[in-house]
Amino acid sequence: MPKGIPNLFIEPDCEHNRELKKGCVKPGPGDVAKGCVFQGTQAVLLPISDAAHLVHGTSGCLQNSWGMLEAGMPGGPLSKFSFSMGLTETDIVLGGQKKLLEAINYIVEHYHPPCIFVYATCITILTAEDLNTVCGKAESLWKLPVIPLHNSGLMGSENMGNRQAGEALFERVIGTSDSDPRKLTPFDINLIGDHHFSAEGQEIEAMLSKVGIRVMSRIAGECTLQELRSAHQAKLNMLVCSRSMVTLARRMRDSFGIPYCEGSFCGSREIRFSLRQLSFHFQNEALDKGLHRYMRREEERLHKDIQRSYKSLKGKKVVLFTDGIESWLYISLLHELGIKIAAIGTNHNAQEDLSRIKERIQEDTLLIVKCEEARILELCRLRKADLLIVSGRSAFVPLKEGIPFMNIDEERRGGYAGYDGVRRFAQDVMDTLAQPVWQMIRRRSPWEVDSYEQG
DSSP, X not given: OOTTXXXXXXXXXXXXXXXXXXXXXXXXXXXXXXXXXXXXXXXXHTTBTTSEEEEESXXXXXXXXXXXXXXXXOOOTTTTOOEEOOOOHHHHHHOSHHHHHHXXXXXXXXXXXXXXXXXXXXXXXXXXXXXXXXXXXXXXHHSSOEEEEOOOGGGOBHHHHHHHHHXXXXXXXXXXXXXXXXXXXXXXXXXXXXXXXXXXXXXXXXXXHTTTOEEEEXXXXXXXXXXXXXXXXXXXXXXXXXXXXXXXXHHHHHHHOOOEEEEOOSSHHHHHHHHHHHHHHHOOHHHHHHHHHHHXXXXXXXXXXXXXXXXXGTTOEEEEEOOTTHHHHTXXXXXXXXXXXXXXXXXXXXXXXXXHHHHHSOTTOEEEETXXXXXXXXXXHHTTOSEEEEOGGGXXXXXXXXXXXXXXXXXXXXXXXXXXXXXXXXXXXXXXXXOTHHHHTTXXXXXXXXXXXXX
């Protein structure tokens, strides 16, 4: 670990870190089979639409994040750009620090960003590139923040990348803007998410604005650098779904006196719990009445829509084969639609994620930790599941087996936050189950029967 980088495997506010000298388990060789630290860091920082993002590595690492970059920044002068050093074998052997400084100079001269994030990669960590010196020299030359991210993929999973990005924002960005009381309201909050937050941040903000709560910044969601610089002026931080950014929330509490709470906005039960937390924090009678009127109105409308349009989903069986927050995020939503969860298989989950699963599932739901692909396919057959819900790379499992499935990766599906998100989710499930391809792939081939009609 480079000098000056804190040990983020230890976090006092995590449930499993409360014992002395106990923290997150560091990954061993071969454990990081999915997203790496580099991906997790970019997932948090790429939505800063007016900043420049320079990958100090080979061109392959830039391609690794291109889908994430397209996922969801609708505006901003640099929202459609990402920069790469494109290091060659010669650069790796002789060193790429001079080339890196030239690249930073080029970006500043041609694009004039207010900030540049420079990402280390596996290859530049192994060759001991000194990002701090180069970024410090460029910062002195151009008088703007040039922030190095020591986020080699060798150091852990996406969650660790989220934490490193939070550390960079806290140390170099948040709190660097002067306070202006004229622009503040009594109910200013920050929303803090993770790599799934860019799709749902605006949906949550629109919901909160209807009850008089203003979102100052969406950390890990689409935002500008100035919004992040002013994040220390908020009255409350809300961690949306994930615990990967809890270190940032804790440090903002300790340094700026901003308390934080946790919430989820997938399903009316989760929305009700989250809004009540906000009401409890602000202790304002008018806000409390407005929140309860809003929840009562929206829940009544949603219940009528479910009974009228999505009644056919009641009694359907699904199996969840997801990792991270998706393993528990949609449980309440599925229960609300009357869908039975036959089993849940997980692989890369924190202790907090497993605790949330156990809090939400029913007694007849089978939970398998570190579940293999063969096991989840067997469960689908034994429990006669109508649908397999997957995320990310797990989507290849049902695809190869020809099993009806739905990929809830928010970067592709658009997110299911809010009351409208419940409707979108229900409609997507209905559309998936109604696809004629699932009947077609079950038909026997012509050479396996006496006549084609028998297939």
